[in-house]
Amino acid sequence: MSLKITETTMAVVLDGKTIATATRTPTGWQVTTWPxxxxxxxxxxxxxxxxxxxxxxxxxxxxxxLREELAGG
Structure with a gap:
């Protein structure tokens, strides 16, 4: 796994394939795998x-x- 982080984007890559990304928005970071x-x-x-x-x-x-932590509980 590799985690690529810049000021405005993040991506997790597994075996050469991007499996999830995050984009910085005015309201926070929007992750493709989180609602x-x-x-x-x-x-x-x-x-x-x-x-x-x-x-x-x-x-x-x-x-x-980790899922419970992100969900706030």
């Missing part, structure tokens, strides 16, 4: 979550914890 805008740290977490979901599965304890 609501996030702050910068949340966007990085959401991109990590996208990668972990693919590599470990949606029922992995780390995936579940």
């Amino acid at each position: 609501t805008p996030l702050d910068r740290n949340g966007a990085i977490t959401a991109l990590t979550l996208a990668e972990l979901t693919i590599t470990h599965g949606k029922d992995d304890p780390c995936v579940i914890d």
